[in-house]
Each structure stands twice: as structure tokens, then as C-alpha cells.
Amino acid sequence: MSTDPVGPPAIRVEHLTVSFGPRPALLDLSVEIDRGLLVGVIGPNGAGKSTFIKAILGFVKPEVGKMFIFGVPADQSKGRLAYVPQRGAVDWDYPITVQEVAMMGRYGHIPWWRDPGPQDRKLVEEALMMVRMEELSNRQIGQLSGGQQQRVFMARALAQGADILLLDEPFAGVDAATERAILEVLERAKVSGRTLVVVHHDLGTAAEYFDRLVLIKQRLYAYGPPEKVLNPELLSEVYEGKLRIFAEIEKERCQ
Amino acid sequence: MDLLYNALILPFGETYFQKALLGGSVAAIVCSVVGCLVILRRMAFLGDALSHAMIAGVAAGYLFMKLLFNTEAHAPSMLAGSLIAAIITVASIGAVARVSRLKEDTAIGIMYTGVFAAGVVLVSIFRNHIHIDLVHFIMGDVLGVADADLWVAVIAAALVLSIMVLFFRHFQLTSFDPIMAASIGMPVVLIDYVLTTCVSLVVVSAVSMVGVILVVGLLITPAATAYLLCDRLDRMMILAALFGMTSVLGGLYLCVWLDSSGGGAIMLFCTFQFLVVLTVAPRYGLLAGWLRRRRSVPQQLVEDILGFILRCDDTPVALASLTASLESGRERLATAVAAMTRDGFLRQEADGYLLTQDGKSEARRVLRAHRIWETYLSHTGTPEAELHERAHQLEHYHDRDAMNYLDDLLGHPTHDPHGAEIPENYAECRPGALCKVSVLRAGRAGLVASVDKEALATGLRIGESVTMGPRKEDGALWTLVREDGAETLLDHRTADAVTVKVLGSEAGTDL
Numbered sequence: 001m002s003t004d005p006v007g008p009p010a011i012r013v014e015h016l017t018v019s020f021g022p023r024p025a026l027l028d029l030s031v032e033i034d035r036g037l038l039v040g041v042i043g044p045n046g047a048g049k050s051t052f053i054k055a056i057l058g059f060v061k062p063e064v065g066k067m068f069i070f071g072v073p074a075d076q077s078k079g080r081l082a083y084v085p086q087r088g089a090v091d092w093d094y095p096i097t098v099q100e101v102a103m104m105g106r107y108g109h110i111p112w113w114r115d116p117g118p119q120d121r122k123l124v125e126e127a128l129m130m131v132r133m134e135e136l137s138n139r140q141i142g143q144l145s146g147g148q149q150q151r152v153f154m155a156r157a158l159a160q161g162a163d164i165l166l167l168d169e170p171f172a173g174v175d176a177a178t179e180r181a182i183l184e185v186l187e188r189a190k191v192s193g194r195t196l197v198v199v200h201h202d203l204g205t206a207a208e209y210f211d212r213l214v215l216i217k218q219r220l221y222a223y224g225p226p227e228k229v230l231n232p233e234l235l236s237e238v239y240e241g242k243l244r245i246f247a248e249i250e251k252e253r254c255q
Numbered sequence: 256m257d258l259l260y261n262a263l264i265l266p267f268g269e270t271y272f273q274k275a276l277l278g279g280s281v282a283a284i285v286c287s288v289v290g291c292l293v294i295l296r297r298m299a300f301l302g303d304a305l306s307h308a309m310i311a312g313v314a315a316g317y318l319f320m321k322l323l324f325n326t327e328a329h330a331p332s333m334l335a336g337s338l339i340a341a342i343i344t345v346a347s348i349g350a351v352a353r354v355s356r357l358k359e360d361t362a363i364g365i366m367y368t369g370v371f372a373a374g375v376v377l378v379s380i381f382r383n384h385i386h387i388d389l390v391h392f393i394m395g396d397v398l399g400v401a402d403a404d405l406w407v408a409v410i411a412a413a414l415v416l417s418i419m420v421l422f423f424r425h426f427q428l429t430s431f432d433p434i435m436a437a438s439i440g441m442p443v444v445l446i447d448y449v450l451t452t453c454v455s456l457v458v459v460s461a462v463s464m465v466g467v468i469l470v471v472g473l474l475i476t477p478a479a480t481a482y483l484l485c486d487r488l489d490r491m492m493i494l495a496a497l498f499g500m501t502s503v504l505g506g507l508y509l510c511v512w513l514d515s516s517g518g519g520a521i522m523l524f525c526t527f528q529f530l531v532v533l534t535v536a537p538r539y540g541l542l543a544g545w546l547r548r549r550r551s552v553p554q555q556l557v558e559d560i561l562g563f564i565l566r567c568d569d570t571p572v573a574l575a576s577l578t579a580s581l582e583s584g585r586e587r588l589a590t591a592v593a594a595m596t597r598d599g600f601l602r603q604e605a606d607g608y609l610l611t612q613d614g615k616s617e618a619r620r621v622l623r624a625h626r627i628w629e630t631y632l633s634h635t636g637t638p639e640a641e642l643h644e645r646a647h648q649l650e651h652y653h654d655r656d657a658m659n660y661l662d663d664l665l666g667h668p669t670h671d672p673h674g675a676e677i678p679e680n681y682a683e684c685r686p687g688a689l690c691k692v693s694v695l696r697a698g699r700a701g702l703v704a705s706v707d708k709e710a711l712a713t714g715l716r717i718g719e720s721v722t723m724g725p726r727k728e729d730g731a732l733w734t735l736v737r738e739d740g741a742e743t744l745l746d747h748r749t750a751d752a753v754t755v756k757v758l759g760s761e762a763g764t765d766l
Contacts, residue, residue: 057438078440085432094295094431095482095491104432107424108439140486160439204689 008071010035010164010195011056016065018048018055024063025051029220033197033212035070035163038190040200040210042229044239047217049199050086053166056197057083069164079108082157084167086199087149092142098152099137102128105159127159131185147178154185165189167198171205183209206230266511271398275464275517278400278408279503282461283473283521285412287499288419288492289457290478292450295488296430300360301348301451303471304367305341306458310392310467311374312340314385318377321384330403334459341455344370395466397503397517398510404463411460415453419492426450427488465518472522477502480529483536498528552591555651556583560591561600561618562625562650564610571607616681623678624653626671631661633672642672655682666747667693669730686759692733693750695723701755710752713743721755 011033018026025048033039041049054060056067058074067074069081082105105127106120128134131151136144141152150170157165170186171179186196186209197214200206206213207226215221215229217238222229266272293302316336320329344367351362378385419426428436429446437443454474461470477498478491485491505528506521513520534541559581564572574592578585592608595601600614610618629646637645662668662680670676684690689704700722703715715721715735724734724742733745735753745753 054434057434059434059437078438081438083435083438085434089434091295091431095485095488096427096431097487100487101431104424104428104435107428107441110424112422112425156435 007035008068009033010037010070011197012068012071013056014066014068016052016055016067017063018051018060018065019063024218026055026062026216027219029065029216031214031220031223033195033214035195036190036193037195037211038186038209039195039197039212039214040206040226041197041214041216042200042203042206043216043221045201047238049216050168052214052216053083053168053197053199056166057081079160080162081164081166082160082162084150084153084157084165084170086168087146087173089168090141090149090153092149094141096141097137098128098133098139098141098144098155099124101141101152102137102155102159105156105161108160123161124155124159127155130158130188131155145178146174147181150174150178150182151185154182154189158189163193164195164197167196169199169201171200171202179205203230203235262512263508266508272507272511274400274405275397275507276503278405279397279464279507279517279521280500281412282408282457282464283477283499283503284496285415286457286461286470286473287477287481287495289415289450289453290474290476291481291488291492291495292426292430293454294475294478294482296450298454299471299475300363301345302454302458302474304348304363305344305455306462306467306470308340308344308367308370308374309337309459309462310340311370311377312337313392314374314378315340317385318381322381327386330401330407334407337459337462338455340370340374341459342452345451345455392462393467394516395462395464395469395518397464397507397521400464404460408460408464411456415456418449418453422446422449423489465521469518469522472525473499473502476522476525476529480525480532483532483539498525502528550590552587552594556581556587556591557595557600558617558621558651559583560588560595561610561614562621564601564608565615565618565622569609571604571609573607576607619678619681620653621650623680624658625650626675626677627658627661627665627668628652629671629673630665630668630677634665639672659683662694663751666731667750669696669726684757686757688757689754690757691751692721692723692735692745692753692755693747695733695755695757697723697725699723700758702758703753704756705754707752710745710749713745713749713753715743715753720758 009032011031013029013031016026016029017024029052041052043049051060055062055065056074058078069077074081102124103116103120106116106124110116110120125134128137131154133148133151133155136148141149144152154165154167154170157167167186170182174182186198190196198210200209207230210226212224213226213229214223215234215238221238222234290302293299313333313336316333317329319336320326320332347366347370348359348362351357351366352359355362357365425436425441425446429441429443433443436446458470458474461473465473478495480498481491481495485494502521502525505524507517509515509524510517510520532540535543537543560577563577563580574585574589577588577592581588583591592601595614596603596608599611600617601608602611602614625646628649629642632642632645632649633639659680668677679696680690680694683694684699690701692701695701700720703717703719703721705717706713706715713735720738722736724736726732727734727744731746733747733750735743735745737743
């Protein structure tokens with residue numbers, strides 16, 4: 001887990017095309033994400049944001065394209081990536097406790113004939129502590145609040161020991177205070193040297209939360225620092241003018 | 256005593272009972288364990304389909320041996336036939352679902368009836384050669400279980416249970432989060448096939464006991480019963496196995512006492528067991544839910560109490576005056592007030608209850624909803640006399656988006672038709688938030704964050720600080736006081752087009 005900026009980028013995607021039918025979900029998308037950054041993936045509904053994440057994870061097969069994780073082809077670097085699903089994609093009635101979900105993060109490291117050992121349990125405990133969920137570790141996941149549910153899956157990703165965390169809309173459907181709490185966990189993960197790629201839908205907060213933004217609508221429209229990506233012409237092109245753009249207030253004036 | 260002995264102990268002495276109990280339990284245990292995954296994956300219909308499709312395989316296996324080798328009712332080939340039929344069914348379901356736009360349940364319905372029909376046709380064409388009793392497969396015969404069937408059940412159970420134990424984590428993760436499973440390199444598709452094969456195996460082994468029609472019940476009912484009691488998959492599987500076993504035991508007694516069909520009695524007992532657990536389960540049961548609802552305080556009552564105390568303006572309110580004014584029993588009110596004190600909405604003083612800060616903002620939200628609804632009702636021409644009563648009902652619908660919509664529709668009124676002030680929209684214009692100037696009340700200040708084209712004529716600059724002055728023209732015009740003291744008048748549309756970042760402290764939130 002190095003924060004060393006030299007060396008291959010955390011994620012390199014080359015000419016990625018994914019298609020579920022005649023219209024490709026992603027088309028010729030190339031991007032390089034440097035390590036140690038908190039990166040937001042933005043774009044309108046159906047733009048392929050989740051597909052982008054799933055392609056990096058290897059859950060959807062690209063028609064064209066290559067992906068490299070720290071310079072290594074993605075299919076040879078399982079386990080360096082951790083995934084936090086969208087809340088709507090989880091069966092919250094599944095009979096499973098907080099601790100067990102976090103332990104799933106270790107499954108990739110435990111051979112199939114062995115049980116989780118003390119080392120695994122320690123890592124899971126640490127991960128739960130990092131998201132402040134250790135006291136609820138025996139709760140069934142359906143009995144948690146929205147923000148707590150999100151944090152459990154963050155803990156799972158942390159327990160995985162992965163260098164790259166991919167999160168699908170962690171801020172969807174949570175209140176402002178919870179959003180802050182989740183952001184704080186993301187920041188802490190970043191400080192510990194991880195690279196985070198977060199699908200995000202709220203342009204109003206995108207500039208504030210992320211170091212870099214990836215603007216996608218089937219194709220890559222922009223990648224770079226928020227002030228570059230959130231320019232009105234680009235956004236109105238991608239969102240087809242259906243967007244009210246909040247101009248950034250000069251920072252000094254607010255203070 | 257003799258009666259008890261005859262009813263409970265005597266059947267154990269009989270070989271047929273021992274065999275039925277052994278075979279039935281083995282089949283039920285493994286069915287229930289696999290059934291846990293079946294219900295979590297919502298595959299119940301697939302289990303049903305497999306059991307029916309098997310009939311075709313049994314007939315094919317029988318005919319194959321009969322016509323080629325002239326062997327009568329060759330058990331291994333019939334078993335192999337049913338497994339093959341099950342696997343063909345699963346594979347064709349997957350194929351149809353993949354290549355067409357049909358959803359999986361439809362594909363299941365098509366393919367299993369197709370395979371089943373092939374079996375029916377096959378049996379009727381060769382009816383002169385077939386000397387097996389198909390009723391045996393449809394109804395099952397747990398009391399007459401053959402040694403061969405017993406062996407099949409035991410071997411299938413041992414195989415499937417070891418797979419379940421060894422690959423527990425694989426099944427758990429692929430059923431819970433297949434995307435993560437794929438991302439750590441688990442062979443998701445292969446695991447899926449293994450699970451379906453296991454389902455086929457247990458169905459095949461249980462059919463001879465309870466029959467084609469009831470086997471799906473043995474697959475899902477004990478698992479569902481355990482699901483109501485457990486919050487962990489491993490415990491759910493163990494408990495399901497136990498319920499499967501008790502179903503067989505209870506069912507067999509039922510069958511001996513009533514002299515009924517074995518499979519029927521087992522499933523009847525199993526269903527009864529489920530209904531009992533459904534009623535009394537401590538967390539997910541009906542009784543527990545009913546008790547919880549009884550003990551819980553309806554939101555409506557909470558809101559009524561909040562509203563009442565808010566209107567009393569910081570004088571402590573005694574329980575007695577609540578009872579006098581709200582239409583609710585004293586006991587219910589006492590429970591409600593206690594719960595609200597616990598939740599931090601109320602504070603108990605010597606001579607009654609006061610609102611806490613949380614209670615106040617909650618109460619204001621309800622009051623705001625009430626007065627907006629009243630304004631809205633008056634706007635839609637509701638007679639004056641009905642306003643309060645109707646708004647009192649409607650105030651419990653205070654979803655933020657809905658209230659913001661109505662507020663905008665009415666032109667962000669500051670007072671209701673009776674002249675009472677509508678509380679400010681605190682949620683939108685708390686300090687630091689971005690909000691339209693149209694929702695600001697007089698005295699609020701902010702920095703202009705964006706100006707849409709409707710408001711370009713005002714000349715407002717981004718970053719400029721502005722203060723809201725009093726409304727004019729009966730609330731239809733907003734006054735913005737600029738940095739240099741000049742006033743700019745905005746109409747509703749223009750005011751909606753200007754966004755500011757709200758300045759100030761929480762102090763403004765006091766009523």
C-alpha cells in the first residue's frame with residue numbers, strides 16, 4: 001500500500017467498449033487513474049457509470065479493451081480491487097450479520113478447505129472499527145440504518161486489504177449527516193494510501209468531495225480536477241441542458 | 256399409559272417405520288439445507304420444475320433398459336435418467352432465458368412442462384411395456400421405501416452435504432453478492448451449476464418418499480421456517496435440517512395414527528410447523544409484530560402532541576391538558592409522551608412537558624405542513640369551516656419534496672389564510688446550504704451562488720452578498736437588499752432563478 005506517486009497508475013483502462021445490445025454501454029473509453037486519489041465518476045442516468053465499475057471488477061466482459069491494475073492486467077490482479085455495491089442491489093433480508101459481511105472481505109484470501117483464522121478475525125475487527133461499526137457487529141444487516149448499511153460494506157472492502165476501492169453510489173438515499181460520515185471514511189481510506197473510485201450522481205457536491213472527476217456518458221467526456229471537468233459547456237453537452245449549474249462561490253468569500 | 260406406549264413407542268418396533276424414518280429424515284435434512292439457498296436465491300419454482308421434469312427421465316431410463324436389455328425397473332438407470340432430465344431442463348431454461356427476452360420464470364414454465372409432456376407421451380406410447388406405477392412417483396411412498404431408494408438417498412445426502420459444508424462460503428457469497436464474488440475470482444457460473452445439480456440430486460432422492468408434487472414443499476418449507484428464526488445462514492441451515500427431520504417424524508406418526516398417505520402427512524405436518532413458527536417467531540412472527548405495533552406509538556399521535564405543545568409557547572404542558580385536548584385515551588397518551596421523552600423530543604419539568612430543541616424543529620415541520628396544507632386547501636376553494644379539520648389530517652403528509660412543491664405552487668406564502676405565520680423552510684435554508692432566494696424570509700442573508708437566465712436582468716453578481724427584505728404586494732414581490740443598500744424587486748419566477756449560499760448561524764431558527 002504505497003503512496004509513492006511513481007510507478008504505474010492504479011487503474012489504466014484502454015479503449016474499453018462494453019455492450020449489452022446494439023447500443024454500446026461504454027465506447028472506446030480510455031483513462032488513467034493515479035494512485036492515492038479520491039475519484040468521482042459522474043454522468044447522467046444510464047450513462048454507463050455502474051458498467052464502468054463492473055467492467056473494472058471483471059463482472060462484465062468488455063467487447064474491446066484492456067484494463068491494468070498497477071500495471072498488471074486486471075484478470076491477473078484479483079483481490080487488489082474491492083467493491084461496495086449500490087444499496088438497492090443488496091438483499092437486506094439475507095440472514096447475515098455485520099461481522100459476517102465484513103468477513104466476506106477475507107474470503108478471497110482464505111483457501112476453500114480452511115476456516116477464517118485469528119488473523120482474518122483481527123483484520124475484520126479493525127475494519128469494523130475504522131467505520132465505527134464494531135458495536136453492531138452481531139446485528140442482522142436489515143436492522144441497520146441506511147448509513148450504517150453503507151459503512152458495513154465499506155468495512156468489507158477495507159477488510160479485503162485491497163488497494164483500490166470501487167463504490168457504486170454510496171451517497172444515494174442517505175441524509176446529509178450520513179453523507180458526511182461516509183465521506184469521512186472515504187477520506188481516511190485515502191489517507192491510508194488507497195485509491196477510491198466512487199460513482200456519484202450529485203454534481204452539487206462533486207467538486208467538494210473528489211480530487212478528480214471522470215465524466216462519462218457512453219464515452220469519456222472528461223477526466224481531471226473538478227474545476228476542469230465541471231465546466232458549463234461540457235456539462236450542458238453531456239446532460240443535454242437539463243441541468244441547473246451551480247457556479248462555485250469564491251472560497252474566500254465564504255470564510 | 257398403554258395408549259401412549261402404543262401411539263409413540265410401538266411404531267418404532269416396525270421395520271417399515273424405521274426405514275421410513277431413516278430414509279425420510281436423510282432426504283428431508285439434505286433437502287432443507289439446500290432449500291435455504293433455494294429460497295434465498297428465489298429458486299423455489301425451479302425446484303418444482305425439476306421434480307416434474309424428472310418423470311420424463313424416469314420413464315426414459317426405464318424404457319432404455321427394458322427395450323435394450325429387457326431388464327425390468329432397473330433402479331440405477333431410472334435415477335440416471337431423472338438426473339439427466341433435470342440437467343437438460345436446467346440447461347434449456349438457461350439457454351432460453353439467455354437468447355430471448357423472456358424472463359427466467361417464464362423460461363422455467365415453458366421448458367419444464369415441455370420435458371414433462373415428453374415424459375407423458377413416452378409413457379403413453381409404450382404403455383404396454385411399462386410396468387411401473389407412475390402414481391408411485393407422483394404421490395411417493397415413504398412407508399414402502401425400497402432399499403435401493405434408501406441407498407440413493409444416503410449417498411446423495413452425503414455428497415450434497417459435504418459439498419455444502421466445504422463450499423459454504425462460496426455459496427453464501429455468490430447468493431449474497433455475485434459481483435463481489437466475481438471480483439475476488441470465484442467461478443460464479445460454475446458454482447451456480449453445482450448448486451442446481453445439488454438441487455436436482457436432492458429432489459431425485461426425495462421424490463420416492465414424498466412424491467413429485469410434494470417434494471418442493473420439503474425443499475422450501477423447513478428452510479422458510481428456519482428463515483423466520485435466524486439471522487445467520489449457517490444457523491438457518493442447521494435449524495432447517497432440524498425442522499426437516501421433525502417434519503418427517505411428526506408426519507410419520509400422523510400417517511400411522513390416521514392411516515393416511517405418508518408423503519401427505521409429512522408435508523401437512525411441515526406446513527403446520529411453519530404456521531406455528533410464523534405465528535410465534537420472536538422477531539419475524541405475526542404475534543411479535545402485533546405486539547410491537549401495539550406497543551409502538553403512532554406517528555400521527557406524536558405529531559399531534561408536538562403540535563399541541565408548540566402552540567402552548569414554552570409553558571410546560573401537563574398530561575391532563577393533553578388528555579383534555581387530544582382525542583386519545585390517557586393511557587395511550589402517557590405511553591406516547593414517555594416514548595417521546597425517551598426519543599429526546601420532550602423534556603419533563605415539574606409541572607409538565609416542554610419541547611426540546613429536536614422536538615421544536617420536528618413540531619415546526621409539522622406546523623409548517625399544516626399551514627401550507629391550509630393555504631393550499633383555501634387556494635383550491637375548500638370552505639373556510641373545513642380548512643382546519645382537513646389540514647389537521649393532511650399535516651401528517653409532510654414529505655419534503657411534496658411540501659416544497661406545494662410551497663412553490665402557492666408562491667412561497669409567509670402566512671396562512673388565518674393570518675398565522677408559516678414557519679420558515681429550515682431544511683432548505685439552513686446556514687451553509689444552497690437555496691433559492693424565493694424560500695428565504697425577511698432578514699436572511701446569503702451569497703449569490705448562481706443566477707439563471709430569467710434573473711439576468713437583475714444584475715446580481717455571483718459571490719455578491721444580499722439580504723432579504725420584507726415581501727411586498729401581498730407577498731408577490733421579494734425585496735433583495737444589495738451590498739450598497741440598494742433594493743432590487745423580484746417576482747416569483749425571478750426569485751426562483753437566483754440561488755444563494757445561506758449565511759448566518761442557527762440562531763435564526765428560533766420561532
